[in-house]
Structures are given as structure tokens and as C-alpha cells.
Amino acid sequence: MTAGSHGLYRATPIRRSRRTGLELEIVDEAIAAAAREEPPITLRGVYYRVVSAGAVEKTEAGYALVGRELLKLRRAGRVPYSSITDGTRWVIRQRTWSRLDAMLDAASSSYRRMLWLDQDVDVHVFTEKDAIVGVIEPVTRELDVPLGVLRGYASESFCWSVAEELRHTTWPVYFYQLGDHDPSGVDAWRAFQERVATFAPRADIRFERLAVTPAQIEEWDLPTRPTKVTDSRSGNFGGGGSVEVDAVRPAVLRQVVKDAIVQHIDEDALRITQRIEQSERELLTGITIDYSRQIEHINAVRPSG
DSSP: OOTTTTSSSOOOOOOOSOOOHHHHHHHHHHHHHHHHHSOSBOHHHHHHHHHHTTSSOSSHHHHHHHHHHHHHHHHTTSSOGGGBOOTTOOOOOOOOOSSHHHHHHHHHHHOOOOTTTTSSOEEEEEESOGGGHHHHHHHHHHTTOOEEEOOSSOOHHHHHHHHHTTTTOOSOEEEEEEOOBSHHHHHHHHHHHHHHHHHOTTSOEEEEEEEOOHHHHHHTTOOOBOOOTTSTTGGGSOSSOBBOGGGSOHHHHHHHHHHHHHTTOOHHHHHHHHHHHHHHHHHHHHHHHHHHHHHHHHHHHSOOO
């Protein structure tokens, strides 16, 4: 498939004049629709949706325009801030409590038993890019699956630490990955597989790339860009255009990840886990209620002043 076979990547004349108010409103409507239909979504994901809608050109100028307009729409309240995810930045903070009963109440309401504890398999999901974390994390969180970020070529130290966790594993482990379809993205995943397998030679590890694949580019008519000829790995890439994982619709990415995970879940074992979880949550709730009553009693008999 060539870079311009679907018409989304093509040479576009530079706009010499400012867009009219009507043209900007068309862009804004496309942006709002993308954020409304598939949250959470990255800025780049919004850009690809707007390109697909024909509202902007697939150029750096088009990307910059979408960024500016999206910011205006969020500040104006037309696009909720919660609809856009940025997985490239984060804050680390220790969770603490003002009172013991508050901690107990939170623990009882949020307690989850390890879903995979009684499953005869282990599943991990990796993404090449930080930005995709916010898109697929709702799925991995719901299904209690670790989500890792590789950021291109994973370091030797990271590969060793991943393999070290599998040293005593006796069941199959599935590593799924999402990344750009370009020479470096594809080769980085190959290198990760080789290093982890070398560090954990006895582990039964199955590697699979969930996205982006050549078949998906064709099936989903994904917008391509010319492969960088300056990339030293482009000679073995096999031709065709490159595709960013952000070009895949967020809802599709989430479904791909979910389908890959749930196929490994034993439903009978899951039902047992859920029953135990419910029983343990009720136990925690009882402890919380008992503790709260004790505090109320202490406060009631404590001398005032």
C-alpha cells in the first residue's frame, strides 16, 4: 500500500491566507466530535480524526491548527478537559489519609482481588508511546493487567527487570504490544523480544504485536506518511508508508486490547475469584462499620473541654 493510495496523505499547497470564521467552525466541530465520540483520546488522535473528516490538511500546519483550536475549545467549555489524555507527563504522590476510618472506608469500596491469581496464564500489555497510555489504561485497569511503556528501544536494564519477574513463572506469559508501524518501531519490538527471551530462556513467553500491523493499515484505511529514508532500518522495512499508532481510533485500540486479554480468562475461575472478592469486601465493610462505632462511642463518653 503506498503512502497516498487512500488519498489522506498528499501534497497540499501552503495556505497563504487566514481561515475564515466558517472554516474554523468546521474544524472546531470536527474536533469536538472526535473528543465527544471516543474519549479519552490524545491530541494526535484528535488530529487524525479531523484529517479523516477532511477538515484540515495532513501537514504540520494542520496539526498545529488542531492543537490551537482544541485548546480554545477546552477553555471555552466545548470540549471537556477529561476527554483529552496526556500520558507523557505525570505526578507521583504517596496516598495518605486524615483518619483511619477514611482509609478503611476507601479500602472496602475499592478492594479488588487479583483477577489473575487463579488463572493459568499471565498477560502484559506494552505500548511504544507514553501518549497511548491514557487511551488503553481504562481497559488494562479493568482487567487487572500490567501496562508498560517501552519508549522506542527498551534499555538492557529494563529488559532484564521484565525477565527477572518471570524467572519462577511456570505458566505461559503473553506480551502484547502497540506501536508505530515504521522501521524503528517494528525493530524496537523485535529487539525487546530478543533481549527478554535471552534473559528468561526457560520462561514460556508469547509475543504479539496488536497494532499497528500491515493488515490493519489496509483494513482500517489508516493514513500513512512517507517512511524516513534517513532511518538506517528503512532498507529492511519492506516498502510502503509508515503509520502512527495514534492514527487508530481510540475505541478500536481499546477493543483490540480487550479482545487480546479476555481470550485468556477462564470464566469459571473468574466467577470463583469474584465471589471471594465480594465476601472479602463485605468483611472489610464490617470492620469499617465496627471501627466507626467505636470512634463514635469514644467521642460520646470523652469529657468535653
